[in-house]
Amino acid sequence: MKTPEIPLTQDLVLVGGGHAHALVLRKWGMNPLPGARLTVINPGPTAPYTGMLPGHIAGHYTRDTLEIDLVRLCRFAGARLILAHATDIDRKARQIIVEGQGPIAYDVGSIDIGITAQMDIPGFSDHAVGAKPLDIYARRWRAFLDAVKTGSVAPKIAIIGGGVAGCELSLAMAHALQQSGNPAQVTVIEAGPQISGVGGRARHRLLQAMHDAGVTLRINATVEKIEADQVILGSQDPVQSSFTVGAAGAFPHAWLGQTDLPLIDGFIETTPDLSVKGDPSLFAVGDCATMPFAPRPKAGVFAVRAAPVLHHNLRAALTGGARKTFKPQKNYLKLISLGGKSAMAEKFGLAFSGPLLWRWKDHIDRTFMDKLGNLPAMPAATIPDEIALGAREIMQEKPLCGGCGAKVGGGILSDALANLAPLAHPDVVTGAGDDAAILRQPGGGFQVLSTDHLRAMVHDPVQMTRIAAVHALGDIWAMGAQPQSALSSLILPRMSPVLQARTLREITDTAQEVFAAAGATLVGGHTTMGAELTIGFTLTGTRDTMPITVAGAQVGDVLLLTRPIGSGVIMAAHMDGTAQGRDVANALEHMQQPQSRQADILRDAHAMTDVTGFGLAGHIQAICAASGVRAEIMQSAVPMYQGARALSQGGTGSSLLSANIANAPTTGITDPLLHDPQTAGGLLAALPQSAADQAIRALKKEGLEGWIIGTLHAGQGPITVT
Template sequence: MTAPALIQKARNMNTPDVPLTQDLVLVGGGHAHALVLRKWGMNPLPGARLTVINPGPTAPYTGMLPGHVAGHYSRDTLEIDLVRLCRFAGARLILAHATDIDRTARLITVEGQGQIAYDVASIDIGITAEMSIAGFDDHAVGAKPLDVYAQRWREFVASVGDGSIDPNVAVIGGGVAGCELALAMSHALQQAGATPEITVIEAGSQISGVGDMARRKLMRAMSQAGISLRTDARVTAIEATQVRLEEHDPVAAALTVGAAGAFPHRWLANTDLPLIDGFIETTPDLSIKGDRFVFAVGDCAAMPFAPRPKAGVFAVRAAPVLHHNLRAALTGGTRKTFKPQKHYLKLISLGSKSAMAEKFGIAFSGPLLWRWKDRIDRAFMDKLDHLPQMKPVKIPDVAALGTREIMQDKPLCGGCGAKVGGAPLAEALSGLADPTNPEIVTGVGDDSAIVKMPGGGFQVLSTDHLRAMVHDPVQMTRIAAVHALGDIWAMGAAPQVALSSLILPRMSPALQARTLREITDTARKVFDASGASLVGGHTTMGAELTIGFTVTGTRDTMPISIAGAHPDDVLVLTRPIGSGVIMAAHMEGTASGREVANALAIMEQSQSQQAEILRDAHAMTDVTGFGLAGHVLAICKASGLGAVLTQSDIPFYKGARTLSDAGAASSLLPANRKNAPTQGIDDPLMHDPQTAGGLLAAMPQAVAENALSELQNKGLQGWIIGRLQRGLPTVTIT
């Protein structure tokens, strides 16, 4: 069976008829977990819900870090895209640090997220090179975590290039990692035209971690690169421009890198996990000592049953055993034993495109070994980058008229909440207005209905829901709540109360309780912050997670509508556009994880301050399912005006333009283009449906400029993107 066919078979097994009953949580995006995600995506376990907790959307691959530092690999080449991997595996990804674990209650504490429940958990968080030396936190950077060091290195090289910093580097630690990084940094700085002064500081009497032959080759390579080695040297303090040593002269350093050994993450010491020198003690099946439902792997784990040095090769070799045993723990199956090899090949970069290989005490070096190492590293990354594609849904040979045409269209994407197109929606709502009800000021056609309050003032009412575009109920709740509040904010009203409307996938009572707790706690925080109260709601089970809210708001004076715009008003937008194309590409597995994470992070942010600043708008709406052009056209039609938008002034989410040019598009795009045709420049992104999109306000020029200044003072963003004018209700893009 081909890989795509296998995936389709596995996907068919996870139908709504298979309830979710067990939570598997992977803490960390290390190499072993990345490989487990790939295998899980190929054959997911029916009934298991998978969660990954990692502070960033990507995880650097250790083997290519020296090549990246030397300038041989780009940042993208180095990084494992956890967002794409999690989408492929059907896993939710929580972008935050784990800070504690309660093994009695089976809860993992996550920074900014609260507690995540698990039935089975695995920890693969790597190590850190942060050292307990005076001044380290302020003036140095550890070689691990890799992403922090890589970013600091890029900034250092840029500063050396513009002449603001001397190319002086100190590396604390004369093991393989320290020497390898020193050689890489020397090569990169020389390529940048600098003459580096790099010093490796080793507390021992010689380079550690290799045999005599390899040590001699490393020392020769370092000497040729102009790298100094200080042995029997102990660091006493790190300052901004130098490293102080015990009984030695200080070492000049504009950049100090800590690469002396492996240090466990500090939060592990505050848990009841079994530890050996701060590392998690594991048993031959990779579960931790005394707990068969928590596993640990990679550099954060200690293996007393088979002691080995900290090396990525063991994490990679452990991945198949971990994957098998995680499934066994979830199903009650038989577990396998991990038997790491005693001898392994070391491939060490030598700065330029040359490498050294060592095994059994024998060492060789040269360009051919670099090419061999490069092939091995690229093969590993290709396995995680080029994920098998799912087979398209099979169209029946015999079907009712029109079925084939609809099934041949793009599948429903989450970037527009799978919203119905504007034309059929307008037709369905056309008969709802009741002119005989004196309490209804406006109903169909605006962001929210407006109702007169008996004691004076007005109440606005709106409802909205989203089908899940990501697997994390917490993030989806934040986005859905902000999306629903957008209609209230757009009318200048103060949010009042909210009711939830939830559809949960079929799951066990325990998972129902966990999910509802996460959703309710998150929704309450969002609405509390906006000044509204979550007062209840309704929950059912169905095919997929869907989260919605009915929200009311109040305003003493007439709420802002889309009908009050004036000629010569400018249009102010408070958020980029392009979330629809990014989420559509995300669901297809073609979007960059960093760009997806960036868009989601913006979408879940409140816009209450923006709404307050734009309170003097003549007309306002929020840009959502019908795209920027559709919502501008709505203001034009209601106000009897035309609009001219300046394409170069319109902000776009990072990556949206590239994806759009490559053909990625939301399933609602064709309907939006048809319902809101534009003149001038033809740009699909003008019609891209948005979720939790920005506020769009029509204001006098001077008022708009004051509003932009106020937004900037509060650390917020806003853009003037066009102007309204007398004429037919049309939208022109220039």
């Protein structure tokens, strides 16, 4: 008996990619709740792990080692990831307000956004950086250290705050400076009479380590102002500094104070089940929350310990089940890095230090990161013992990709289109074979007509709508036409009427925004429910003169490309969990960007197309075949998305790749990336060298890119690669 399809009925939204939420995502991926749709909102594709930050600053860990890959975690959990800042919350309407995007509705929500160390000191925002958020501080530190190595800035550092965080970071930065061959000039500025946050024995060991590292401690020092090259103190001499870091305490994110959330000193007040006081549908964990039922200092250990309780209670809120109580431990082990590969441990007033403790801390940290990085393999689809001939072989192939990777192979399409009847209507100038059909307009001029749809590559309807709209517009832009109107064709997964309304609002609002920016109007469409999210558009465009086709290229023309290739292999790797989150986010960001300006600049090209499912080689060959020319491309000139080359060399490929290679004419192309199917790919134009040079200059003037990747020669035949 067939397993019944479970409709989506509840929206769970996690705001922030903190440690507790990362652990919830892992547990959710191993046992998702049927009927619940999961969304994560976070500014970036990764989240730094607090425990390894000092080791990264000191140079012991690379950036990749430090960062939790939220893109991979969300893919594993089946969650949509919205890369943007949350800026407000409407608890009455149950909506999260997101920067640059419409509100995100929730039935159950959770907030884990951490804290900031931005300080209200004159000059801080211009000349200093808070130790939190960690990713911003780590990025600024890497840039400063590079500048020190080149001698462009002085190796002088000031840390405001003499607590554990400030002292730990001072030792890490001093170690990194010494390792780079620069004498450490690091000063810790503490408003109180001594180092805070540790007992007497630990304080003594920290002071000794700081002395040995050449770190200066200023106590009873009040910061009045921060300037570009110094920190001005109230009653002491200024501290010279080229890099000033704020590490004096934990400050809540400002936007929380603008909401109606119950706050204590700016932090969200929670109850023993981790829900927000007075609001059982909303939870808060980590440093952004406060627990009056069990007051504890801001420490990552409590977020990690809270994760299993949070996961249970989120599911309970979604299903009407019983909730658990969080009981944080009263005493916890502090492991503090001492710059080099040595650490100090403190608990119950006792303190010990040495290399063995560093190795212990390193083991704990790596184990935590391995848990979030080495995700369990998802079980393969079960193939019945008795199955029709040929079906087993198809099921054993690579899973079907999303986007253009799901297209039917070019050879099959060509055979099918060959059976179309000859053009009969007098207004139809050209039919199948180009990016869009061309029709004569009764009043003069021409109209182009095209349709396209995409099987979802990502779970976010907004992101998929942007990509699908830009992808469909590519056919109009490639004809040198002005977009005119659009009809949508949508398939939604089975869901409740409430979720249908939410999803359609997101899709429609986004589509209208993209098409309006391109000069077109969304005039309607058709929507059904089915197995998975699919978004498509039928478009018209107009042009006064004959639209650009693939048939006008001339001998001596060069080929100009406006976007890198490699999106197919990156999306394929994203589906199987092997792509780096930063690479996925970078490719998706490119794919969402309209190309109307590029099309305007190239509107006088001899021939043009957009690079989509049949890969760069396939679309070059389409121009050559229609124009009666032969192409020679320079492999080193072809731009690639970051991460695409490594994935391709590792054996990853889109499910359409083999069909693209098989459909290509005999050629010397050995690079699979030249056949990689693209979604919302770049415009590919054939035009004279002088016009191409001028177009490159015009693109750069507007902050856009273009690459000349080859030339066209007399004769026919396969593409050659140099």
